[in-house]
Amino acid sequence: xxxxxxxxxxxxxxxxxxxxxxxxxxxxxxxxxxxxxxxxxxxxxxxxxxxxxxxxxxxxxxxxxxxxxxxxxxxxxxxxxxxxxxxxxxxxxxxxxxxxxxxxxxxxxxxxxxxxxxxxxxxxxxxxxxxxxxxxxxxxxxxxxxxx
Numbered sequence: 001x002x003x004x005x006x007x008x009x010x011x012x013x014x015x016x017x018x019x020x021x022x023x024x025x026x027x028x029x030x031x032x033x034x035x036x037x038x039x040x041x042x043x044x045x046x047x048x049x050x051x052x053x054x055x056x057x058x059x060x061x062x063x064x065x066x067x068x069x070x071x072x073x074x075x076x077x078x079x080x081x082x083x084x085x086x087x088x089x090x091x092x093x094x095x096x097x098x099x100x101x102x103x104x105x106x107x108x109x110x111x112x113x114x115x116x117x118x119x120x121x122x123x124x125x126x127x128x129x130x131x132x133x134x135x136x137x138x139x140x141x142x143x144x145x146x147x148x
Contacts, residue, residue, distance in 0.1 A: 003083075006100060014096070018100065019099040020059050020063035021099055024105075029124055031048070031049065032048070033049060033116075033120050034046055034047070035116070035117060036115075036117065045132050046131050048137055049067055050101070063102065071112065071113065071114075072111060081102070083102055084144045085139070085140050103144050128142065
């Protein structure tokens with residue numbers, strides 16, 4: 001499904017705010033980030049690189065910016081695997097948001113964390129059920145593994 005259709009369907013569902021995330025992977029492992037213990041959403045939990053798409057940004061532009069901010073990925077359009085899945089959630093401010101999750105082969109650049117996360121690890125992809133990801137992120141990883 002193309003991005004315009006995904007965004008159009010979200011608008012039809014009454015959702016106008018988006019976030020974009022990535023299952024960054026290499027050699028059968030996925031990148032998991034650790035949220036700060038004082039984070040207002042899922043403090044201390046594991047996370048995938050993701051964040052809000054700013055007004056006027058496209059999904060991929062927002063994803064590119066978030067990857068640069070959260071893991072220090074060099075500028076440039078991400079070389080994505082196919083789109084994985086989406087899910088809806090209520091943001092910290094109570095706004096219904098749709099997160100679009102993509103898969104992204106790791107480009108080999110060093111992972112440099114922002115202040116939003118305290119640590120990272122490369123976890124075997126098949127061990128995602130034992131991670132501290134939220135249930136919806138676990139479903140996204142499951143969907144990605146099932147599509148490979």
